[in-house]
């Protein structure tokens with residue numbers, strides 16, 4: 001039966017479901033339209049969470065086979081039970097997606113299952129597969145938020161069949177460890193899933209068009225990350241253009257411009273993601289997407305159509321779950337009160353490989369290109385007591401500060417638990433800290449966070465433990 005709401009949100013990923021919770025907290029009558037039976041979007045179902053569950057399990061397996069001996073821990077014959085590993089991953093996903101269901105109930109959010117399609121004049125239809133629009137399933141709201149997220153990008157010549165040539169979704173559930181895997185794309189998703197299968201025994205080759213990995217991240221830290229990942233078995237072929245990947249008798253032939261084809265058992269296509277706007281009815285409200293399929297919005301997340309907003313992966317900016325969440329909250333708070341804010345200067349970005357690679361703020365290249373005078377300081381984990389105790393001494397922390405004001409402009413980490421360490425840097429930057437401010441904070445000993453303090457001291461040439 002059709003209903004009227006204050007807000008209808010299309011898509012229950014981290015952008016949409018968090019926006020819905022905040023809207024309900026603010027007293028708005030809220031509905032969420034989601035086409036998948038499970039809530040949580042790409043992130044919970046086929047993205048952040050299952051990949052991290054597999055990264056954790058595969059790292060334990062890898063550590064047991066390579067590093068336990070260093071700690072004096074002997075294991076007998078080590079065996080991989082992939083089915084149990086995959087089931088644990090599915091259990092983690094199911095408990096979290098059910099948790100979002102619980103949060104919807106707790107907050108009185110109406111859930112509408114089906115494909116949301118804009119109808120103009122504040123109306124949205126909820127379509128069921130293979131069926132047309134029924135008036136009974138057309139709902140209205142004063143405010144509609146598009147939070148439909150993204151899907152894997154395609155590459156001409158690479159035919160994804162979901163079996164031999166796959167996207168990240170299928171690479172989360174291979175029934176057996178492939179003997180060989182070619183990953184096309186050296187971004188976060190390619191490196192993470194490549195690492196999972198390499199740790200479990202696959203021969204993994206990462207092919208990347210650019211001459212470096214992790215485009216956009218600080219080049220020095222990315223290069224150090226590449227070396228460390230190569231040491232752990234990832235074979236990088238950078239600056240190569242894949243022209244096609246096609247199944248043949250032996251497996252998949254990956255053709256590369258200017259060199260011989262590589263044959264492998266499986267190919268993971270990980271060349272980025274594109275916004276989901278298919279059959280969304282954008283034309284009914286006169287919205288056109290940009291050249292990369294994204295919906296343009298202003299600083300208030302307004303699309304230009306009265307009462308219609310967009311957030312998360314479907315709009316320009318980093319395609320990250322926490323960025324989508326922040327936008328969802330800010331969008332709804334603006335609707336409710338006129339105020340809401342996202343600090344785009346302080347959005348951390350993390351690659352959950354081993355070691356982890358994390359950054360917040362600007363890279364050295366960006367600061368240099370902007371002509372901003374800078375001072376840099378770095379500190380290696382090899383000189384940090386806790387890293388030694390963990391037997392994880394690879395990598396370093398690099399802090400970039402303004403040469404005159406000392407304000408921190410960027411922090412880049414490759415090393416143990418970089419993903420957790422970056423939170424302190426993000427908080428400091430959000431409060432406009434200088435490197436001196438962070439250097440003067442008392443950091444507990446022995447912790448990895450002392451390496452951040454030392455990197456800040458290094459900005460001023462006062463490093464203590466080197």
Ligand SMILES: Cc1cc2nc3c(=O)[nH]c(=O)nc-3n(C[C@H](O)[C@H](O)[C@H](O)COP(=O)(O)OP(=O)(O)OC[C@H]3O[C@@H](n4cnc5c(N)ncnc54)[C@H](O)[C@@H]3O)c2cc1C
Nearest residue numbers: 011013015035041042043047048116149312313319320321
């Ligand atoms: C393998 C992988 C690993 C990742 N790891 C990380 C990570 O570690 N950290 C991180 O920050 N980010 C990670 N990401 C990216 C992260 O998942 C996305 O940035 C995030 O999910 C975007 O949130 P969103 O709410 O904008 O969209 P999504 O999470 O994509 O959710 C959109 C939802 O809308 C639904 N939908 C789409 N169209 C319609 C429609 N017309 N009607 C109804 N429903 C619709 C979809 O079914 C989906 O549930 C990862 C992504 C992948 C693929």
